[in-house]
Amino acid sequence: xxxxxxxxxxxxxxxxxxxxxxxxxxxxxxxxxxxxxxxxxxxxxxxxxxxxxxxxxxxxxxxxxxxxxxxxxxxxxxxxxxxxxxxxxxxxxxxxxxxxxxxxxxxxxxxxxxxxxxxxxxxxxxxxxxxxxxxxxxxxxxxxxxxxxxxxxxxxxxxxxxxxxxxxxxxxxxxxxxxxxxxxxxxxxxxxxxxxxxxxxxxxxxxxxxxxxxxxxxxxxxxxxxxxxxxxxxxxxxxxxxxxxxxxxxxxxxxxxxxxxxxxxxxxxxxxxxxxxxxxxxxxxxxxxxxxxxxxxxxxxxxxxxxxxxxxxxxxxxxxxxxxxxxxxxxxxxxxxxxxxxxxxxxxxxxxxxxxxxxxxxxxxxxxxxxxxxxxxxxxxxxxxxxxxxxxxxxxxxxxxxxxxxxxxxxxxxxxxxxxxxxxxxxxxxxxxxxxxxxxxxxxxx
Numbered sequence: 001x002x003x004x005x006x007x008x009x010x011x012x013x014x015x016x017x018x019x020x021x022x023x024x025x026x027x028x029x030x031x032x033x034x035x036x037x038x039x040x041x042x043x044x045x046x047x048x049x050x051x052x053x054x055x056x057x058x059x060x061x062x063x064x065x066x067x068x069x070x071x072x073x074x075x076x077x078x079x080x081x082x083x084x085x086x087x088x089x090x091x092x093x094x095x096x097x098x099x100x101x102x103x104x105x106x107x108x109x110x111x112x113x114x115x116x117x118x119x120x121x122x123x124x125x126x127x128x129x130x131x132x133x134x135x136x137x138x139x140x141x142x143x144x145x146x147x148x149x150x151x152x153x154x155x156x157x158x159x160x161x162x163x164x165x166x167x168x169x170x171x172x173x174x175x176x177x178x179x180x181x182x183x184x185x186x187x188x189x190x191x192x193x194x195x196x197x198x199x200x201x202x203x204x205x206x207x208x209x210x211x212x213x214x215x216x217x218x219x220x221x222x223x224x225x226x227x228x229x230x231x232x233x234x235x236x237x238x239x240x241x242x243x244x245x246x247x248x249x250x251x252x253x254x255x256x257x258x259x260x261x262x263x264x265x266x267x268x269x270x271x272x273x274x275x276x277x278x279x280x281x282x283x284x285x286x287x288x289x290x291x292x293x294x295x296x297x298x299x300x301x302x303x304x305x306x307x308x309x310x311x312x313x314x315x316x317x318x319x320x321x322x323x324x325x326x327x328x329x330x331x332x333x334x335x336x337x338x339x340x341x342x343x344x345x346x347x348x349x350x351x352x353x354x355x356x357x358x359x360x361x362x363x364x365x366x367x368x369x370x371x372x373x374x375x376x377x378x379x380x381x382x383x384x385x386x387x388x389x390x391x392x393x394x395x396x397x398x399x400x401x402x403x404x405x406x407x408x409x410x411x412x413x414x415x416x417x418x419x420x421x422x423x424x425x426x427x428x429x430x431x432x433x434x435x436x437x438x439x440x441x442x443x444x445x446x
Contacts, residue, residue: 101404104411105211109404112395114320118327120208121387125380128204131219132387136379139197142190144375188238195234198386199226199289205390206294206421210411222420229292232299237285241278248274283317284310287393294393294422309396317392324388328381339373397422 101110106127107120125132167175200223204214214222251270256263285306292302310317343366397403403422410421 102408102411105209107209107391109209109398109407109411111399111404112391114323117320117388117391117395118324120391121205121384124205124208124387124391125383127208128214128219130216131204131214132201132383133379134216135197135201135219136381136383136386137375139194139382140375140378142186142193144371144378191238192231192234195237195289196227196230197382198389199223199230199233199293201383201386202290202293202390202393203420205290205387206394206423209394209407210421212417212421218418223293226293226296229298229302230289233288233292233302236299236303240281244274244278279318280314283314283321286310286317286321286389287396290390290393294420296423309393309400313396320388320392324385328385332377332381335377336370336374339370343370394422 101108103109106123107116112120200219203219203222207214248270252267255266255270259266285303287309288302288306291297291305291309292299295305297305346366394403407421410416416423
């Protein structure tokens with residue numbers, strides 16, 4: 001044989017000693033493995049810094065510098081950020097770092113999505129039940145009382161037909177005008193109460209962004225100075241609707257006189273046109289009550305502010321309003337339907353043998369209980385809808401005014417803990433209150 005067979009530890013199937021050379025490959029064996037706790041010798045790498053403890057933010061010198069990109073096989077260079085330089089701090093291998101926006105309260109401090117708006121509205125009602133549900137009961141009290149009186153009269157068997165048979169036509173006309181006047185006054189009161197309560201309920205929603213709870217008395221204390229402006233806004237809205245309706249009546253009379261038999265088609269088109277105009281105006285002035293209270297504006301300035309914020313977002317706001325209205329309506333019927341069925345079942349089965357007097361008593365009791373439950377459910381629905389509209393207003397300000405940056409600065413400094421967040425963003429940021437958010441990248445350096 002020309003080659004000598006390996007003997008000893010180098011025989012076939014044996015393992016060579018550390019540092020010996022293979023006779024068949026002239027390859028150097030790797031160095032022996034390091035002992036436990038020793039630094040490995042292949043790469044001369046530094047041991048990375050230990051991760052920060054739970055709840056302790058990393059030090060500034062542990063953040064990667066924006067102008068140093070690690071090369072392949074090299075260790076990442078760490079160092080403090082350079083203020084005033086463009087760009088973001090970079091993670092290892094050039095990947096941009098993502099920092100989630102803070103969420104101190106009901107929603108994260110950034111422009112919101114539909115699901116976050118709905119969840120934030122529910123969280124607001126849950127965290128501030130006295131303020132939100134109390135205001136909702138006040139808003140629904142008038143309608144509930146009128147509904148209870150009407151249902152009690154119908155159930156008790158009272159009918160105005162016998163009383164109306166003995167009056168003259170002039171008295172009937174006077175009675176009709178009186179009923180119409182009472183209905184108009186009740187409508188005015190309902191609109192006034194609704195506008196005032198909507199503006200006041202924006203205070204707990206704004207404070208919930210920074211996880212600040214609000215009581216019923218504190219809500220009215222923070223919004224008391226804006227009651228006059230809210231009343232003026234309600235008056236302007238009523239006058240505007242009345243003017244549109246009056247103009248429509250005049251146009252209707254002119255069309256009937258001019259077209260004759262073709263007037264019904266024109267009246268239908270006019271009716272749909274009137275509905276479209278009223279819906280369009282309602283969406284454009286949707287956030288006026290919240291703007292008046294949070295930003296301390298007057299009635300005309302509140303309308304202008306709402307017009308400015310809702311510009312370019314009309315379809316989105318219409319969709320949110322329809323979704324919230326449909327959701328509240330469906331859930332309300334789900335809750336109220338068993339109550340009505342239970343009342344009817346009790347009236348027809350348990351108390352059916354008591355005579356007419358017992359039937360009327362049971363009917364009145366069932367009507368009162370149904371009215372109370374309906375008022376409570378309507379109060380919860382009103383509070384949820386109002387919270388949604390207030391969050392829509394705050395979301396529009398985050399998108400157009402940079403309110404989220406203002407709230408972050410206020411969260412860091414802890415300023416004005418008993419006030420309304422977002423009321424004075426210029427004083428907090430040290431810059432004008434209105435500025436345009438860039439479409440990409442970080443906010444401008446102020």
